[in-house]
Amino acid sequence: MEKIIKVNKVSKKYGSHLAVDNVSFDVNDGEVLGLLGPNGAGKTTLINMLTGLITVSKGEITLFGKPVGNTKNRERIGLVPQNLAIYYDLSARENVAFFGGIYGLRGKILKEKTDVALRTVGLEKHADQKPDSFSGGMQRRLNIAMAIVHEPxxxxxxxxxxxxxPQSRNYILEAIEKMKKDGKSIIYTSHYIEEVERIADRVVIVDHGTVIAQGTEGELTRLITDQKALSITIRQPDDFDVEWLKNVIGVNDVILKEQSLTITTNPENNVLNEVLAVLLKHDITVEQVDQEYYNLETVFLTLTGRALRDE
Structure with a gap:
């Protein structure tokens, strides 16, 4: 798979402050990479280096096989900055068309691509309104349309x-999912764990300017545990035999203590339905089911010792 971005041992220093420290990761063609970390983790600094807005103090970044500052890269990239970059005295359509013009779009093609960009973010019905009448969410959606009008x-x-x-958040996530289907590569920075879980193929977790872990959600989960647990409270008959459950494919172990069953499995296995079917077959009454679930927030908390959204 082609690597369209290679970040190799990159650092950024402001005076005595090391904002990014020896960071390395790749982005594959057609991949959504989630850059996850709390506020102040170094995500925006990384983005600014990727786009050439600030220089690298140490290390190397290549985009599409060329150094990050190469002018040929610019038309292939769309940047949605954290701070809004829109013109409030222009309509939504005029804002998008202005940025399309910067990338050389003209005439009928410019109009068509402007309409497509506005439709992608759900603003086609508001195309002729000025953004000073928009909600904050609509303004952010407009910012995205301006970044993708040239189809980077x-x-x-x-x-x-x-x-x-919430409505604008869903529009944005749906727009990203559509871009992914169209083969676009996306870097998405956030400290909202549920968004990254929804859209990202792989995740790079950043904290205090360093990469502390990277991989798919399954790979990251396995960093903190190679098993998951299922806890079931039952009414135990005299003839109950834990071997009934140990024979279920995917079950690693079964422990019975009083009325509580603890069943361990590998993280990728979902054995709940099979386990319940076995219990039902033997007329075992199930009173309560609790399934231990590890997600990216669990990984982050385990690796850093602090909640994801802590400042």
């Missing part, structure tokens, strides 16, 4: 859903 191969999004309404 790579879209870099820096905290695009901070402080917005």
């Amino acid at each position: 191969d790579l879209v870099i999004m820096d905290e695009p859903t901070v402080g917005i309404d």
Whole structure:
């Protein structure tokens, strides 16, 4: 699989402050990479280096096989900055068309691509309104339309859903899912765990300017545990035999203590339905089921010792 971005041992220093420290990761063609970390973790600094807005103090970044500052890269990238970059005295359509013009779009093609970009973020019915009448979420959606009007191969999004309404958040996530289907590569920075879980193929977790873990959700989960547990409270008959459950494919072990069953499995196995079917077959009454679930927030808390959204 082609690597369209390679970040190799990159650091950024401001005076005596080391904002990013020896960071390395890749982005594959057509992949959504989630850059996850709390506020102040170094995500925006990384984005600014990826787009050439600030220089690298140490290390190397290549985009599409060329150094990050190469001018040929610019038309292939769409940047959605954390701070809004829109013109309030222009309509939504005029804002998008202005940025399309910067990338050389003209005439009928410019109009068509402007309409597509506005439709992608759900603003086609508000195209002729000025953004000063928009909600904060609609303004952020407009910001995205301006970044994708030239149909870039790579879209870099820096905290695009901070402080917005649920409807706009869903529009944005659906737009990302559509871009992914169209083969776009996306870097998505956030400290909202549920968003990254929904859209990212792989995740890079950043804290205090360093990469503390990276991989798929399953790979990251396995960093903190190679098993998951299922706890079932039952009414135990005299002839109950734990071997009934140990024979279920995917079950590693079964422990019975008083009325409580603890069943361990590998993280990728979902054995609940099979286990319940066995219990039902033997007329075992189930009173309560609790399934231990590990997600990216669990991984982050385990690796850093602090909640994801802590400042």
